[in-house]
Amino acid sequence: MNKTQRRVVHGANRINGINLQIGRVLRFGDAVKKKNFTKEHKYCDNCKATTPTEPRILWNMNLARMGLLVSVDDILITGADESLIIATKNYLHDQFTIKDMGYAKYFLGIELARSSSGLYLHQRKYIMDIFTNAGLQNAKSIAYPMCPRIPHWNAAIHILKYLIGCPSKGVFFSADSYFKLNAFCDADWAACLDTRRSISGYCIFLGSFLVSWKTKKQNIESRSSAEAENQSMTATVCKLKWISYLLKDFQIAPSPPINLHCDNQAALHIVVFHERTKHLEIDCHVVRNKVSKGFITIVKVYCKMQLADLFTKPSSNSSFQFLVSKLGLVSPHQSLT
Structure with a gap:
């Protein structure tokens, strides 16, 4: 993916796998500023702001509350106004080569699953990829991850064996x-x-x-x-x-x-x-x-x-x-x- 490409996912409508045409190239920061997006707040007085390597949250406060979570070439769009989300995607389409991923299902290693009862977040794919890279696909799982006083590498393998037994365990956010x-x-x-x-x-x-x-x-x-x-x-x-x-x-x-x-x-x-x-x-x-x-x-x-x-x-x-x-x-x- 080159410097002008962005992948966009959102939570307002379902448009999956659409490749948008190359438009006029601008720096991303300058482009979003023209649409009145601003950076997120600092933590608080006497506290450091987020570091440049962390995902950035950009807000548009003029028409409706809408946010862009930006991490390198990935963008997550959220907001209550679907028409504003569509207009923002169209604007990004005019400025960059982007791939519209539709409803967010996978973002930065986190999988999202929805139902009428709420939202469930987990990292099964990310964990399984680690198992594969470490050659632990057939390793026996353990029920307890704590492993004091053993070398670092062995401790890491011990924790991975714990994750083998619960790769889909995650956090659920109820709609209520x-x-x-x-x-x-x-x-x-x-x-x-x-x-x-x-x-x-x-x-x-x-x-x-x-x-x-x-x-x-x-x-x-x-x-x-x-x-x-x-x-x-x-x-x-x-x-x-x-x-x-x-x-x-x-x-x-x-x-x-x-x-x-x-x-x-x-x-x-x-x-x-x-x-x-x-x-x-x-x-x-x-x-x-x-x-x-x-x-x-x-x-x-x-x-x-x-x-x-x-x-x-x-x-x-x-x-x-x-x-x-x-x-x-x-x-x-x-x-x-």
Whole structure:
């Protein structure tokens, strides 16, 4: 696919496999600006914006709420006004060589399946391709992915064998969902044996459905578990702010405050008594500022109910299965019925 080609999928009408003719070539950024599309919001104050390698969301606010999710040569169009979506595709047709893929069924490794009850997302094809490349088509599956204290390659194979047993497990979004954000965050202090940096993890729900999750090694060393937890809380607050902006662009306004669940008592107290911990000042101010504005409220959660534990530390088989069930991961026969 050359520089002027784009593949377009959308959710408003069914036009599959149509090759559009080559038109006048413009830079994509300049072309969409002429149609009043603008870039997405930053996460929040004191937080970094998305990196250039991440998919970009472009919005047209003039006529109706419509968005373009752009990733290299792939574009996902979404909006409530079908005529505006068609007009946008026609405009892109005049500027570029694009292939209209119709209703979105596969985008960036994610498969989408619809029914009257809702939308089901999974990565079966992506996972099966990994099995094939790794030569594991006939490998025996395992029920538990945790594998501490084994070499990295063996750990990767161990996780793949877990996925063999559940390649179609995914996330289901019911058509009857309610719009209330809810988040869990956690940190595993000094977990990296090479750098002694901590691991942050969070998961965010819209209603009862999982919409965002992340695990990442922190950028700096933490001098206490409370400091590590505060870094994790700050990252979660920034993501919540970005999601709230995104929902507002869709004219959805979740009612504040958002419950942010944390299981570290010291971290909870630091948010309140931050003047006594100057070395945590920036992270504390980010979280404390959002608490004072009523955007979030910090909720103490018992360790065994901390869903973010799944993203930060090893757990027993029974604990793992319990946390997975709480995340709402389901198989196709459980969702599209």
